[in-house]
Each structure stands twice: as structure tokens, then as C-alpha cells.
Amino acid sequence: MTGRGTALLGRPPHPGGGRVPRPAPPGIRALPGGLLRSARPRQWVKNALVLAAPAAAGELDSLHNAARLAVVFLLFTTAAAAVYLLNDARDAEADRAHPVKCRRPVAAGEVPVPLAYAASALLAAAAVAGAAALCNPLTGALLTAYLSTQIAYCVWLKHVLVVDLAVVTTGFLMRAMIGGVALDIPLSRWFLITTGFGALFMVAAKRYSEAVQMAGGGGATRALLNEYTTGYLRFVWQLAAGVAVLAYCLWALENDAADAGALLPWRQLSMIAFILAVLRYAVFADRGTAGEPEDVVLRDRALAVIGLVWAAMYGLAVAGL
Template sequence: MSDRTVIPLLEKQQDRRAATGGPTLPPQRRALRPLGLPLGLLRTARPRQWIKNSLVVAAPAAAGQLFSVHSALQLAVVFVLFTAAASAVYLINDALDAEADRAHPTKCRRPVAAGQVPVVVAHAAGTFLAVLAPTAAAFLCNPLTAALLTGYVMMQMAYCLRLKHVLVLDLVVVTTGFLMRAMIGGIALGIPLSRWFLITTGFGALFMVAAKRYSEAVQMADSPHKGKTRALLSEYTTGYLRFVWQLAAGVTLLGYCLWAMERGGATDGGVLPWRELSMIAYIVGILRYAVFADRGSAGAPEDVVLRDRGLLMIGLVWMAMYALAVADL
């Protein structure tokens, strides 16, 4: 039989075995379609996760410094560089977790776990991007931006290799990654970062991370593969994770309200106190997201944000209020 005949037969056999829970062929033996490898690499880089990197505008937005050509261009460069660094982490992480992902009900479809992208190729592509992003930042931005990107990549590599298996530290590392996203735009533009900004952003990130872990723990509670998919899920209790995301949500709201009242009373000169009014939308947004966290359906934050129309509408209202506050209208 020719390769053109064998390849479809092997793929159909593999899919049939996977669907029935039977043994599957080693991923290295699975044939790739012509565009399978580049598309697989793109999927492994998680394009849907790139929305997280929009946090690079957080510090400039908080300081009201988004409305210049220089700022816009610099932030576009920072967004691309952070996306490259984050993609490097996803590629290497999936290469390291290929075996564990095959035991997960949804992660088994990831290109590396499914055999669409060879492990060695994922490692090579991830390493290339991990070196490229900080190096480019040193030339296109400033040394502090390059240092932060380097620190991000090193921290995430440590997470992939070891820290993801350490209680509490895994939450801290993922939260710090979000905080770095929010900081890097301000660092690239030389904007001072206020304590309220760091508190609100840091605990907001912890809220989403803990809610994600809680949702994963709830969904995998009765699964025989629980310990194989994410080892710490068998060590965290749902009660503890619920406590963490509820605590983080409370501190996030408190930090934002204190910041809004302090900044609003001192600087807003518009018709209405938009900064204080934005607290309403912010609080409602947190409460809306908490509904999904409590249900155990916040395992993919980007899906919650993008698919829930109510949350999207609340976010748009909050952004409008905040923009009016910055413009003093």
C-alpha cells in the first residue's frame, strides 16, 4: 500500500481508538498533513490566550498615557514581544507535559499530545522564541523591559520544570506572570507604578488563577486521571481554593475602591465623578465572574470573558467610565 493510502487509515484508526478509550499509537508515528506542523505550532502557541497580553496597556491606561503615537507604537512592540515570550513557555510546557496531557479529557487534543507537533520541534521553537523576545526587547525597548521579559521566561521555565508541583508556589508564579504583563507596559514607557495599581492587579490575577484551579479541581474531582493531569489537584482541596479566590476577590475590590476614591477626589474635573462611578461596574464585573468560579466553570478564563455577553457588556461600560475619568469629561 502507498503512503497516501496508509496515512488516512492510520489516522482513522488512531481517532477510533482514542474515542473508545483504547490504546493509541505513539504520537511520533502519526503522520502529519502538509500544513499540520505549522498549524500545530500556532495552536500550541495558544492564540486565544494572547488576549491576556493586552494587559500590557494596563499601566499606561491607568496613568492616562495611551493617546500618543509613540506610546501606541511602543506598546504594540511590547505586546508582540510578550506574546512571543508567552508562546515560548506554552511550547516548552506542552513538550514537557505531553504524556500527562494525553490522560486529560480535553488537553489530549493539544497538538503535541496528539502527535501533530513532535516534542523536539516544540522544544526547539520554544527555545528560539525564549531567546528572541528578551534580545529584541533590549534593542527595541529599554534594558528594564528586557530584564523583565528575561525574568518572566526564567520564572516560567522554573514553573514548567519544578514549581508547578509545589503547593502555593504554583499559584504565586502564575499570578506573578499576570502581574508582569500589567507592569511591562509602564516599564517600557517609563511610567511609575502606584501601589494601588500593583495591589489591584496582583490580587485580581490571583482571583482568576485560584478560580481556574478551583474549577479544574471540581471538574476532575471524580476522574481516575486526576493525579495524572495536574499533580497538585490531588493535594489542594476545593475548600482551600475557594477560600483563596474569595479572599483575592475581596482584596481586589478593596484595592480598586480605595484607589478610585483617592484618585477621583484629587484629580477628576469632569461633569460626573466617573472614576468613583467606575467602582460600580468593576464590582459587578467581579461578582459576575464569581458566578462562573462558584459553578466550577472558570477553568478557561479567556472563554469566560469572551463568551459571556453580560461580562463583555460590563467590561465595556467600565472601560467607557474609566476613559471618561482619564479625559476629565
Template structure:
């Protein structure tokens, strides 16, 4: 027979959360809210220096990592403020309710505070580490994206333009930091290429959410699938035209390379657009980086295009 005292022994209880564990959970929540998967978009800061053949200069190798980090900080600030602002609505969403702010892992005041701190520190640091022009562009990006979070995302067409402009700013800031003149064809191709991908993503959302308006953003229900298809097709056409004009104009001079790589790169560029359009038409074009990384033929075409483009810039 068991001893009477054995029956009175208290059951073990879970150890209370320690301050260090709570801080670690908070830090992980802030990191998740900053969307690390989205940071790959900021690689676009190398676009202008690469197109000018100055990617591997000493100044580029020191400045571009700083620009990448500062732009990432600004993007993280926008994500934090956006999630804090939309916390209540996200809690009612089947997927977004798992976001750290909506789930309560990151308190709303903390998200606002960290986002605000990053929004102030990144442009300020850019003045000292890069240039006043870089700081000005980062400030413009923050202002535009925060305005998008507050109101512009509810305005037809403007929401597409704002998101596409964010991509364009990423591509422009690298050249701005290094003082590289930006070609009009570079701006046209990059801007409309971004609009192509943004409209393709919206079209895919519209196709997937057809008949389920309550499960997606309200503005998306005001677009028609036919209109969004028109936008991404138009943007793709303008991007291809801009790239072709760049290749023909800049390649008009006698080439010192073995082959006319600049003109030949048009083939790879057009193939990449056509391959991406397959996913857009199917309604499966989600985040651009996911589309590129999950489709091997598209990734291979991209590598071939980069090789041709690099050879053209290097005049090989």
C-alpha cells in the same frame, strides 16, 4: 467480456505527502501549540498606559504593539517547551493527547528548538526595540514560567502565585516600556485580581474533577475545594479594597469633570467581580477570557467600567 488487461490495472493510491505539505502541517502544529486563543491575555500590556492616560500618545502607539508581539513570543516559547516536556503524559490524557506535540504533528526536538529560539530572540530584540528594562522583565517572565513547567507547578500555593504573577507581569510591562510610574494601588488591584481569577479557575477544576483524580493534575487533588474558595474570595476582597482606595485617594482632589467618574467606576468594578464570582461559585470559571466573552452581562459591565475609567483618566 472485459479485456484481460483491464483486470490487471493497478488501483489508484493516495498521493504521498509532499515536503511543502509536511512543512505546512508542521507550521500549523507550531501555531496551535503557541495557543493563539491565549494571546488575548497579552492585551493587558496596555493596562498601565491606559490608567496613566497615555494610551494614545505617539510613543505608546509604536511601542505597545512591539511589546505585545514580544510578550506573545515569550508566552509561545513557554507553551512549546511545556508541551514538549509533557508530551508523554499528555498522550495518556483524553483531551491533551490531541495537542500537536503529543499527537506527533510537531516532533519534540522541533518544539524544544523553536521554543528555545523564541526564548532567546524575544528578550534580545526587546533590548534594541524597547528598553533594557523591558528585556529584563521578559527574561524574568521566561525564567519564572519555565521554572513553573519544571517544578513550581507541583508546589502548593506557589503554583497559584506564579500563574497570577504572569498576569501581573503582562500589566506591568507596558508601563515599564514607556517609563510610566506604577501606582501601588495598580499593582495591588491587578495582582490580587489575577489571583482571584486563577484561584477561581482552580476551584472550578476541583469541583468538576471531584471523584476523578486520575483525570487531572496531581497537585489539584492536594487542594480542597473549601481552601480554593477561600483563596478566590480573599483575593477578590483585596482587589476590590485596592481599587476603592485608588478611587478615593486619586479622586480626593476637586474634579473638573461633569461627574466623579473615578468614584463611580467602583460600582461597575464591584459588579464585575460579583458577576464573575457567580461562575466561580458554580464551578464554571474556566479561562478568564472565555468567562468574559461568553457572558453578555459581564461583558456589558466591563464595557461600562471601561467607559467610566476612561472618563476618569481623561478628567471629563
């Protein structure tokens, strides 16, 4: 059977030709480490977005708020881990044909697929139960909505053109919203627009990088990438970057009255750092090397410095100094 025929049957061809070899049965000792790596510890940094709304509102100065946000961070991390395990279990066969994703624990055989499904269900149930017991009803509803949309994404929506981008973007937006919802903080419309289009910028840049790598022979497991063109994905991340910058500037200028007693207009000055951060990230997006956003953010020193400068400026604005 040809490689194409094999792919149609749901078994992607091995990069070297022929069928993808199934991994050997895992050892008991490898399971805990495999499950932990399937939970994507490096991507937990994304859940720091739960601090975004409280930080923007200057509500991080009490122990009670910090404790509640720590709980929300833990619950969101648990929910995200459940989604990662479900995704890896469903994509195990396809991941084995990918030069990088084949090393994921489920694809590599360190974690059996049935165990990944069971762990995913257990973590999802724990996240929902924890939210119901420890948070206000709206926080629990938002976390449940996140799980529902992400599960629908893993099962179906990841194969729907454009909707896949919207669902992943919504996941980031929900992270940013839930901190404010947990502390009953009103969410600014500019905050939501900036966060939403900033997330779309990073999501589209990630897809663009994957499409570039696929065109270069790197392989890809997202079948929908074949439906996108690199030109279209470039258009999306450029459009999203522009809207995010515009929304942030309007947000900063709208609050100029709050900076009346400050030494300098820090909120307005933070626009410079924000724009520089977007431009710096766009360098990696344009090269097609923004496939792992957390790696770009954590490993690029210039971007890290710009981010710290932005945080310092915005912190001074919130403090009114």
C-alpha cells in the same frame, strides 16, 4: 501493571484503561498549524494587559507610545508562546490521558516533542534579543524575569504547593507592569495590588474549576491538584476577590481630587462596574466552569457589557470629562 503503577512511571493510564496509545507520526503539512495552535492564539488576549498601566495613566494618546506598546505586546506574546510550547512538550504524555488536552498538537502528535522544545528555545531567544534591541533595559530585564520564572514553573515550581499559584499570578502582574515600565510610567501601589489579587482570583478560580471537574471524573493533568482541596481553593479565590475589590476602591477614592473638574465622579462610579464584574465572574468560579478565563471573559455577554461600561467610566475619569 496497574493504572497506579503506570502513573508512577510517568505514563498516565488511558481513561479507558491500559497504556496511553502514542499518536501516529505527524505530517509535514500539519506542522505549521500545529505550532500556531500550540502558541495558544486565544490566550493572546491576556497580553492586552500590557496596556493596563498606560491606559490608567492616560498615556495612550501618542503614536510613539502606541508603537512601543505594540512592540512590547509582540515580544510578550512571543515569550508566552515559548512557555506554552515548553509546557506542552514536558506534559505531552500526561496530556494524552486528558479528555480535552489530548487534542493539543504536541499531545496529539501533530508537533513532535523535540520540535516543540526547539521552537520554544528559538522563540524565547527571539523575545529576549528583541527586548534588548528595541526596549529600555528595565523592560528587557522584566521580560527576561518573566521567561525565567515561567520556565522554572514548567520544570519545577508547578509541583510546589501554593508557589504554583504565586508564579502564575506573577506572570499576569508582569504583563500589567511591563507597559508602564516600557513608557517610564510610575506604577501606583494600588494598581499593583488590584492587578495582583485580581490575577490571583482568576488563577485560583481556574484551579478550583479544574479540581471540581477532576472530582466529577473529568480527569486532570495537574498532579498538584490532588494536594489541594476544593474548599482551600474556594477560600483563595474568595480572599483574592475581596482584596482586589478593596484595593480598587481605595485606588479610586485616592484619586478623587483628579476628578474635581469632571461632570460626574467617574472614577468612583467605576467601582460599581468593577464590583459587578467580579461578582459576575464569581458566578462561573462558583459553578466550577472558570477553567478557561479567556472563554469566560470573551463569551459571556453580560460580563462583556459590564467590562465596557467600566472601561467607559474609567476612560471618562482619565480624560477629565
